[in-house]
Amino acid sequence: MNIILLGPPGAGKGTQAAMLMNRYNIPQISTGEILRAAVQNQSLMGLKAKEYMDAGDLVPDEVVVGIVRERLQADDCDGGFILDGFPRTLPQADALKQSLEELNMPLDAVVSLQVETDVLVERLTGRRTCRSCGKVYHLQYDPPAQNNTCSCGGKLEQRDDDCEETIRNRMQVYHQQTAPLEDYYRDANLLSVIDGMAEISDVHEQIILTLQNC
Numbered sequence: 333m334n335i336i337l338l339g340p341p342g343a344g345k346g347t348q349a350a351m352l353m354n355r356y357n358i359p360q361i362s363t364g365e366i367l368r369a370a371v372q373n374q375s376l377m378g379l380k381a382k383e384y385m386d387a388g389d390l391v392p393d394e395v396v397v398g399i400v401r402e403r404l405q406a407d408d409c410d411g412g413f414i415l416d417g418f419p420r421t422l423p424q425a426d427a428l429k430q431s432l433e434e435l436n437m438p439l440d441a442v443v444s445l446q447v448e449t450d451v452l453v454e455r456l457t458g459r460r461t462c463r464s465c466g467k468v469y470h471l472q473y474d475p476p477a478q479n480n481t482c483s484c485g486g487k488l489e490q491r492d493d494d495c496e497e498t499i500r501n502r503m504q505v506y507h508q509q510t511a512p513l514e515d516y517y518r519d520a521n522l523l524s525v526i527d528g529m530a531e532i533s534d535v536h537e538q539i540i541l542t543l544q545n546c
């Protein structure tokens with residue numbers, strides 16, 4: 333099962349990718365998470381990426397294309413993968429196409445999650461992430477059992493780019509640079525559009541139904 337999850341910031345890509353990962357036992361490849369880890373480790377790549385991420389802009393294509401190309405060659409991708417947050421530009425989509433052809437890993441589906449903008453902003457401002465294990469919560473829609481604490485015991489924190497000004501720019505960047513990928517994958521006969529406004533478990537079921545028909 334080789335899948336791409338497409339959708340604006342806050343659409344639920346990470347939430348759904350984690351559920352699909354458990355269900356199909358295939359890895360979630362989130363370029364955002366890989367970049368945030370690089371920032372935390374203060375690697376050269378992380379130091380360069382941080383400026384873009386803090387502004388809500390995209391990190392240059394060649395950086396993320398290299399990350400994904402390498403990641404796809406790891407053994408755990410043999411049974412499939414879920415790309416979350418990649419590709420995000422047409423050049424990234426072209427580069428991915430080439431990598432997947434070389435690796436003989438054809439895409440099965442591109443799932444696009446549709447959510448209205450006001451709901452996205454609400455989701456992003458209420459999101460909390462575990463510092464230890466990365467699990468994602470929402471203060472209202474998916475609250476932790478214990479205040480500010482993950483089920484693993486880790487402390488929950490807010491992402492640096494989840495402030496209102498940066499969120500606004502991320503939305504704009506999405507519409508300008510990433511939204512055209514819907515047509516790109518529709519033309520390739522791979523696109524499935526899913527209503528991402530439903531409850532988390534209902535969205536998951538819709539995605540499963542869609543994937544069963546691929």
Ligand code: AP5
Pocket residue numbers: 339340341342343344345346347348363364365367384385386388389390391392393396416417418419420424455456458459460468469470471473474493502528529530531532535
């Ligand atoms: P990235 O980490 O990919 O962020 P994003 O695309 O902005 O998406 P988010 O992670 O914010 O949202 P999501 O769709 O995963 O939603 P989630 O499931 O968490 O990228 C960050 C930055 O890294 C970029 O700005 C860029 O700088 C850089 N970058 C990354 N990839 C790049 C690339 N390919 N090229 C260049 N630069 C790149 O859900 C959000 C909240 O809503 C959570 O609290 C969740 O609990 C809640 N929620 C989820 N689903 C539902 C539901 N159905 N109902 C109610 N609440 C829900």
Ligand code: MG
Pocket residue numbers: 345346347362364417
């Ligand atoms: Mg995410």
Ligand code: ZN
Pocket residue numbers: 462463464465466467482483484485486
């Ligand atoms: Zn945790």
